[in-house]
Amino acid sequence: MATKKKSGKAQDAAKNELLEAILLLEKEKAISRDTLFDAIENSLLTACKNHFGRSENIHCEIDRESCEYFLYAEKTVVEEVTDELTEISLDDAAKYSASADYGSVVKVELKSKEFGRIATQNAKNVILQKIREEERNSVYNEFIEKEHDIITGTVQRFIGRNISVNLGHADALLSENEQVRNEVLSANDRIKLYVLEVKNTTRGPKILVSRTHPELVRKLFENEVTEVADGVVEIKEISREAGSRTKMAVWSNNPDVDAVGACVGMNGSRVNAIVEELGGEKIDVIDWDENPAIFIENALSPAKVVSVIVDGDAKTAKVVVPDYQLSLAIGKEGQNARLAARLTGFKIDIKSETQAKDAPGFRMEDYLSDEDDEEYYEDDEVLESDIMDDDMIESDEDYEEDYEEDYSEDEAEVEEADVEEASEEIEEDE
Numbered sequence: 001m002a003t004k005k006k007s008g009k010a011q012d013a014a015k016n017e018l019l020e021a022i023l024l025l026e027k028e029k030a031i032s033r034d035t036l037f038d039a040i041e042n043s044l045l046t047a048c049k050n051h052f053g054r055s056e057n058i059h060c061e062i063d064r065e066s067c068e069y070f071l072y073a074e075k076t077v078v079e080e081v082t083d084e085l086t087e088i089s090l091d092d093a094a095k096y097s098a099s100a101d102y103g104s105v106v107k108v109e110l111k112s113k114e115f116g117r118i119a120t121q122n123a124k125n126v127i128l129q130k131i132r133e134e135e136r137n138s139v140y141n142e143f144i145e146k147e148h149d150i151i152t153g154t155v156q157r158f159i160g161r162n163i164s165v166n167l168g169h170a171d172a173l174l175s176e177n178e179q180v181r182n183e184v185l186s187a188n189d190r191i192k193l194y195v196l197e198v199k200n201t202t203r204g205p206k207i208l209v210s211r212t213h214p215e216l217v218r219k220l221f222e223n224e225v226t227e228v229a230d231g232v233v234e235i236k237e238i239s240r241e242a243g244s245r246t247k248m249a250v251w252s253n254n255p256d257v258d259a260v261g262a263c264v265g266m267n268g269s270r271v272n273a274i275v276e277e278l279g280g281e282k283i284d285v286i287d288w289d290e291n292p293a294i295f296i297e298n299a300l301s302p303a304k305v306v307s308v309i310v311d312g313d314a315k316t317a318k319v320v321v322p323d324y325q326l327s328l329a330i331g332k333e334g335q336n337a338r339l340a341a342r343l344t345g346f347k348i349d350i351k352s353e354t355q356a357k358d359a360p361g362f363r364m365e366d367y368l369s370d371e372d373d374e375e376y377y378e379d380d381e382v383l384e385s386d387i388m389d390d391d392m393i394e395s396d397e398d399y400e401e402d403y404e405e406d407y408s409e410d411e412a413e414v415e416e417a418d419v420e421e422a423s424e425e426i427e428e429d430e
Contacts, residue, residue, distance in 0.1 A: 019067045022036045022037070022067075025131065029131065029134070029135045029138065030135075030138040030142070030169075031131065031134040031135060031138060033064065034064070035130070035134055036130075036131070037062050037064055038130075039126065039127050039130035039131065039134075040062060040069075040127060041060040041061075041062055041069075042126055042130070043122075043123035043124070043126040043127045043130075044060045044069070044071055044112060044123060045058060045059075045060055046122055046123055046126045047112065047122060047123035048071070048110065050122050050123075052085055053085075054085070057073055057074045057075070057085070057086050058071070058072070058073045058074075058110065059071075059072060059073075059074065060072075070109065071109065071110045071111075071112055072107040072108055072109050072110060073085060073086075073107075073108050073110055074086075074105050074106075074107060074108075075087055075088040075093070075105065075106055075108050076088070076103065076104070076105055077089070077090055077093045077100050077101060077102050077103060077104050077105075077106065078102065079102065088106060088108060090102060093106045096108055096109075136200070136204045136205065137200075138169075139169050139170045139204065139205050140198065140200045140204075140205040142169060142170075143167070143170060143195070143198045143205055143207055144198045144200075144205075146195050146198075147195050147196075147197065147198045148194075148195060148196075148215065149194075149195055149219060150192050150193060150194055150195070150216060150219040150220065150223070151167060151172075151192070151193055151195055151209070152190060152191070152192050152193075153165035153166055153167045153172055153190070153191060153193055153209070154166045154188060154189070154190050154191075155185050155186065155187055155188060155189040155190075155191065156171065156187065157187065159173075161176040162174065162175050162176055163179065163185060165191070165193065165209065167207065170204070170205055170207060171207070172193065172195075172207040172208070172209045173206070173207065173208055173209070174193065174209050174210070174211065175208070177212075178196070178208075178209065178210035178211060178212055178213070179211055179212070180211045180212055180242045180243040180278075180279065180281075181242070181243050182243055183211065183243055183279050191211070192216070192220065192277055193209035193210065193211060193216070194209060194210045194211075194213045194215055194216035194219065195207065195208075195209055196208040196209060196210050196213065211242065212240075212242035212243075214238040214239070214240040214246070215238075216278075217238055217240060217246050217248065217274070217278070217283070218235050218238055218248075220274045220277060220278075221235060221248075221263060221270075221274065224270050224273055224274055225262055225263055225265075225270055227252075227257060227259075227262040227263075228250075228262070228263065231253065232252065232253055232254050232257050232262075233250055233251070233252050233253070233257060233259045233262050233263065234250065234251045234252075234253060234259075235248060235249070235250055236249045236250065236251050236288040237249040237288065237343050237344075238343070239339045239340075239342035239343040240339075241335060241338075241339065242281070243278075243279065243281055244281060244282070244335065245281065245282045245283075245284065245335060245339060246278075246281060246282070246283045246284065246339075247283075247284045247286065247299060247339045247340065247342075247343045248263075248283065248284065248285050248286070249286050249287070249288035249295070249298070249299070249343055250262075250263055250285060250286070250287065250288060251287070251288040259287060259288075260285050260286070260287055263285045264285060271283055271285065284301060284302075284339075286298040286299060286301055292310045292312065292317070292344065292346065293308040293309075293310045293317070294308075295344055296308050296310065296317050296319065296340065296344050296346060296348060297319075299339075299340035299343045299344050300319065300321075300329050300336065300337070300340050300348075300350075302328060303321055303325045303328040303329035303336065304321065304322060304325050305319060305320070305321055305329075306320040306321055306322060306353060307319070307320045308320075310346070315345060315346050315347060316346060316347045316348075316349065317344075317346045317347070317348050317349070318349050318351075319348055319349065319350045319351070320350075320351055320352070320353055320356045321350060321351075321352060321353070322352065322353060323352040323353055323354050325352075326350070326351075326352040326355075329350050330350060337350055
């Protein structure tokens with residue numbers, strides 16, 4: 001009697017341990033309890049198949065609360081038993097069911113303790129395999145929802161020129177092509193990444209991330225700026241040279257909300273937080289406009305623009321700037337003009353006022369009479385202005401100081417050949 005009591009306590013302890021293990025796996029691996037119980041049932045059926053040679057008439061039932069299980073074979077009552085796995089005599093059937101009769105089916109309990117070591121090991125492997133599969137699926141489902149979104153990760157290790165980034169439940173691969181040039185990352189650095197793609201492979205989910213994608217900037221603004229997240233301010237276009245400069249065109253769907261001001265924040269607090277996250281990358285926030293001439297003028301900020309002539313069909317624009325603004329309009333190595341061209345979708349040909357006097361297509365007075373001037377300048381595709389808008393990310397003076405860091409006084413005057421070279425770069429990018 002004492003022995004039975006001790007045995008009962010041992011069984012109860014084993015059941016409690018099993019339940020605790022299942023609850024722990026459910027919490028740590030994000031695997032549902034029902035999935036784990038199904039895995040145990042399948043493992044027992046696999047053990048039966050290995051032990052008996054087949055298991056078509058064998059079933060397993062597990063109580064989800066107490067972890068008690070009932071493993072049994074359904075056997076048909078016959079006069080003469082020819083297959084002990086599927087048939088049973090009437091005398092033996094009476095031990096399991098008082099109503100047993102010839103032709104009826106009775107449930108005969110099977111003792112899993114009688115299974116051999118190999119069968120038991122196979123059952124264990126089935127459970128472990130199911131847990132691994134469910135863990136991979138769980139991680140995949142978690143990150144597939146974050147595809148084309150941003151996540152925060154920790155730099156873990158360097159694999160050649162690629163970087164492995166820990167995301168918590170999985171690792172992501174930041175390839176060399178998706179790294180910002182000249183950005184120095186060290187182990188344990190926390191960085192924000194744009195999820196390019198999530199693939200489900202036999203070895204688990206493969207997560208590809210980027211630090212250079214323009215959408216990273218968009219997502220950072222969505223997280224930082226409430227008006228962008230709510231859809232009040234819309235980010236229309238983004239052109240980016242990662243690690244150096246980004247131009248972003250914004251538009252407000254509410255006339256009472258200043259799109260540029262909302263993105264910049266008070267004293268630049270919002271945009272500065274994003275600049276810091278991007279390692280000091282400069283960000284120009286400009287007003288988007290459906291008038292391409294105005295949009296192009298805004299895109300060439302911080303340079304002041306005298307006139308813009310747009311050919312909508314050819315997607316080209318001729319821009320005239322003051323002589324002293326030419327280097328600013330083109331930017332270092334043509335960057336400002338190149339980013340403006342990508343942002344607007346137009347090939348932009350920039351000339352100074354002096355150069356435009358002798359350049360075909362730039363002298364508007366050659367083909368405009370005095371009485372046509374007023375009507376011409378009201379046209380949506382032509383714009384003439386002497387000053388830029390005030391609501392930029394920084395003042396024009398701040399921008400000019402920023403750009404002047406990259407220029408000497410000798411470089412302030414750009415030769416016509418340099419302008420043509422920048423225009424050719426824009427054409428190649430298009």
